[in-house]
Amino acid sequence: MARLTRTESQARTRADLLATARDMFLADGYAKTSLEKVAEEAGYSKGAVYSNFRTKSALCLEVLSLIHETKFAEVTEVLAGGDSLDDRLERLNVWAERTLGDVGWTILEFEFAIVAREDPALQAALVSGLDLVRGLVAAQLQALADSLGLVLPMPAEDTATAVLSMGLGLGIQRAIDPSLSARLITDALRMMINTAEPVQH
Numbered sequence: 001m002a003r004l005t006r007t008e009s010q011a012r013t014r015a016d017l018l019a020t021a022r023d024m025f026l027a028d029g030y031a032k033t034s035l036e037k038v039a040e041e042a043g044y045s046k047g048a049v050y051s052n053f054r055t056k057s058a059l060c061l062e063v064l065s066l067i068h069e070t071k072f073a074e075v076t077e078v079l080a081g082g083d084s085l086d087d088r089l090e091r092l093n094v095w096a097e098r099t100l101g102d103v104g105w106t107i108l109e110f111e112f113a114i115v116a117r118e119d120p121a122l123q124a125a126l127v128s129g130l131d132l133v134r135g136l137v138a139a140q141l142q143a144l145a146d147s148l149g150l151v152l153p154m155p156a157e158d159t160a161t162a163v164l165s166m167g168l169g170l171g172i173q174r175a176i177d178p179s180l181s182a183r184l185i186t187d188a189l190r191m192m193i194n195t196a197e198p199v200q201h
Contacts, residue, residue: 014052016042022063026104030060030111057122060112065129067105072136074099079144085193088144089186096182100167101174110172134160150196163189 004012020042024033035056039049053059078091099105116122138160145152152159166185174180 010052013044013048017044017049017052017059018062018066021059022066025060025063025108029107030056030115035059057112057115057119060108061122061125061129064109064112068129068133071099072133072140076140079140085148085190089190092189093183093186096167096185100171100182100185101178101180102171103175106171106175134164137164145193145196148193148196149199150193151199153192153195153197159192162192 017038021033021038024038024041033056035049035053036046038059039046042049049059053062074095075092078095079088081088113126116126134157138156141152141159141163142156145156154162163185166188170180170182170185174182
């Protein structure tokens with residue numbers, strides 16, 4: 001087996017640290033997870049962690065970005081395809097039931113948001129991250145509307161803000177009371193789509 005180059009070794013170390021940090025942040029929360037504990041759990045020195053991530057907040061930002069990328073890749077796959085709207089919304093509902101209200105993810109997002117209130121640079125990074133997420137959701141909603149030959153009832157960005165707000169709010173409630181159905185989000189999306197007008201040719 002060929003020996004890894006220095007660049008490949010550094011990339012593997014970084015990926016290992018990110019994966020370990022993600023698992024620890026989700027299991028234990030932000031406050032209880034330290035860079036030293038991440039290094040120990042991943043089997044690396046503290047120096048390896050600090051050479052890749054200057055601070056715990058920088059590491060958490062990357063972990064959240066990785067989680068967001070994974071979740072939106074899942075949603076993109078769920079909504080893709082030329083089958084009926086009902087089929088796609090049913091797949092979305094299955095995803096939402098499994099995902100919205102995940103205690104580890106939900107609590108980490110809000111614990112980190114509280115930490116960021118005391119740090120303007122961190123707050124700005126969270127705002128930038130939210131803008132990116134909103135843009136991804138807007139693109140997904142626009143692609144869905146286009147595939148159905150519809151014009152969204154609001155601009156895609158506003159529709160994305162509304163859907164995100166419902167998803168975040170429902171996620172918090174489901175983290176407290178898992179008996180709440182995630183179908184509320186797909187029902188709301190269906191109502192939005194049902195009020196859309198056909199594209200005029």
